[in-house]
Amino acid sequence: MISKEICQRVLARAVSTGADYAEIFAEHSVNHSISMIENKVETVQDAVIAGAGIRVYKGLRSVMATTIDTTEEGLLRCAGKAAEALSQGKAEISICLKERLYGDIHPVRVVPSSVSNAEKIAVLKEGYFAARQYSDSIRQVTGSLLDVDHNILIATSEGLYAQDRQIRTRLSISAVAEKNGETQTGSCSPGRRMGMEMFENEVDAKATGIKAAEQAVTMAGAGYCPAGVMPVAIGNGFGGVIFHEACGHSLEASSVAYGCSQFAGKLGQQIANPKVTAIDDGTIPNAWGSINIDDEGTPARKNVLIEKGILKSYMIDKFNGRRMGMPSTGNARRQSYSFTTTSRMTNTYIAEGADRNEDIISSIEYGLFAKQMGGGSVNPTTGEFNFAVAEGYLIRNGRICEPVRGASLVGKGSEVIMNIDMVGSGLELGQGMCGSSSGSIPTNVGQPLIRVASITVGGRS
């Protein structure tokens, strides 16, 4: 993308006014997506994203400038702007870039940009029509096939020069079902850090469509979820959004470094139920949230965040790590060059526990089984969170009974992770896009079946 020699000259300019560290993040990406509605291909979107962000640090101060002009002149201008804004004297740091090859632990066999629109449409239609034909009560289906070819280059004044190519593919099907004049929705959106070979043995397009339709039809027949405090069993896969929101965001250095986290200053302390072990792992081969290197050039790692309830690690980027006096954990991420990098999650999950899944359900006299979760959000400072239940069922006398709609779960992270008192088996990962200050990035959430002993269920009283 940009040669070592140019990067060296640009970094020299960036540190010229006294910075103790400078970094170039350059990007050239192609985002491609095809969407369908009303049984027809409706849009094809295709965008080239290209530019660079230059950051300089002096102690605990950071300055960033970005540009879409990635010629040497453009980059030098951008570096000059950052240097000028920092302006804390003069410095000359000798910069000698050494190229590092971290290899690729997420091999891609079929690069999506080399596949024709027609082939992609064939896959999309398979999923789309599986949903459409699932039942007479399906009124509308929308579908999309997205692929991203994200090429990044990172060069720093410490001598790092590294590149990575991140290819991702995702199929999304959403269905609308109607029963007795009331409509409900269902969706399924599997994705991988893979190319089109994802559809050979990882993801079944047809099954994706059926899953979306099945959920819509189930929920369209459902009554409203009752309101109140009760035990809740949360299903595997995307159910892990509970840990992501209730706990994960509060373990990011972007909150912890500033004391704005319910878990700041708690390393080594018990913050969760002893049944909870939680991990953030950017190295899972070809997983949706995986990376080879993070957006500061640190190789991805597997970090145990919580081990048997004890807080073991935060998720840290270089800049916030300075304030915390801790090294990066390989969690620095940004949507694109125009966002400022910060600490984010990759693939974050609760590890399997010793409880039997059938015991979890049978232990609940009256409660909710949240089979599929929707999205959610959290205030990391207070830990107050919310998430939606996309597919829920009442549990009576230890048995899963009728479906209920319109439920959400709310509470406080530090309380809910103490209340996770049963952890079963069947760990799965679910794909999501996580939005925060450094933009929208792909992350996996995950867990086996778990029980939360007591939580507020928002429904209708």
Added chain:
Amino acid sequence: MDFNSFKQYVIKAAQDLGITEYELYYQTSESTDVDIFKHEVNEFSSSMDGGVCFRCLVNGRMGYASTEELSAEQAESLVKRAYENASVLENDDREFLVEGGQEYEPLNITPYELPTTESLIQTALAGQEALYAADPAVIDGTSCSTGSVKRTIAIFNSKGLDLSYENNIAIFAAGAVVSNGKEMSNDYSVKTGSFLELDVKEQAAKAVSDALAKLDAEVAPTGSYPVVFSPKAVASLLGTYSGIFSAQSAQKGLSMLKGKEGEMIAAPIVTLVDDPFYPDSAMPISFDAEGSPTHKKNIIENGRLNTLLYNLKTAAIAGRQTTGNASKVSYTSPVGIRPFTMYLAGREFTEDELLQKAGNGVYINFLGGLHAGANVISGDFSLQSAGFLIENGVKTRAVKSFTVAGNFYQLLNQITAIGKEVELPNARGITSFGAPCVLVEGLSIAGK
């Protein structure tokens, strides 16, 4: 290469491929942001991004492609990609490009002057000092930030359309974190527009008092109550459900307002307006994303659905005129539909009068997780909330960590009284939402 030179390469590439109907949509934004931690600048950033979307008609279908790289090679690749993308589309609805030479309502608004970098830094530092000074419970982690954004939009097409627009806006955000030694709480106050009208102390005091109110808050009791929503809470609901007024959603069966134009869909006191020229709007504009002239309209008038929002394509399907609501989420997006400034029109009551009318109930000034807890197709919502109890017609104890549940379509009919003063919280970007406070009867609260 600048946009005008790039445009020439694109025109040539289009001619070479025999494309006669096309459009270039160009958008850039330059922004500067300052973030304070403790008493110093922690992060400073100055960024520039933007790009070009090319779309063209090939056998009646509209192909799109976009790029941020303005070079001769990209101009050629862009046109070729859009041409190829058009060939696989299956939608038969007629697509249009706007003719040049239309009449546009003039914008009688002087653009804001962008603050200098020095003024951004000084204002943020002053805001931070005001936050710390507002109350002894304010702790580190409190952060004031300022920013400025300069946006430009240009649309050029083969039918003689050549429009451009520039908008400046300054942003001030005070984020207070407070502690009582046992627990922390936080809140924000955001002001957009110009720093000339900014009262730093007032904004800081507001953020701090909102954060303090939530310390020691109780969990609300479960039950069905009358609810008074603050203007901010109503605006966030409107923002979440604004898509149901899109003709595109209705025509695709994704909104239950399909076929309801002319019918009563809300309580007779409800009038919902969309005004591209609203004075406090962050981005008043006289043309939409297709280049059609924009105008003010009542979407709901005294409870009756007066009109949905249309762009050229959906208007043609419905056999009517566009309402000038074509929109693009980002410059790369296909043309969709969005309001400009959508607000619920004010009526006769003060907030105190609404509380009196509610008697015993809940006042909600925060709704969270709207992207997840609100289903835009069914209208069902179950949302994390915070606010106060209403006892004997006045606000009493603070409450949080509860949900309010209902259905937006039903809620439109459950509104029994509407406040006087329309507020436009968080006006930023092309779409803003506003409302006065509102009394709604019989919503489900789930708490303790």
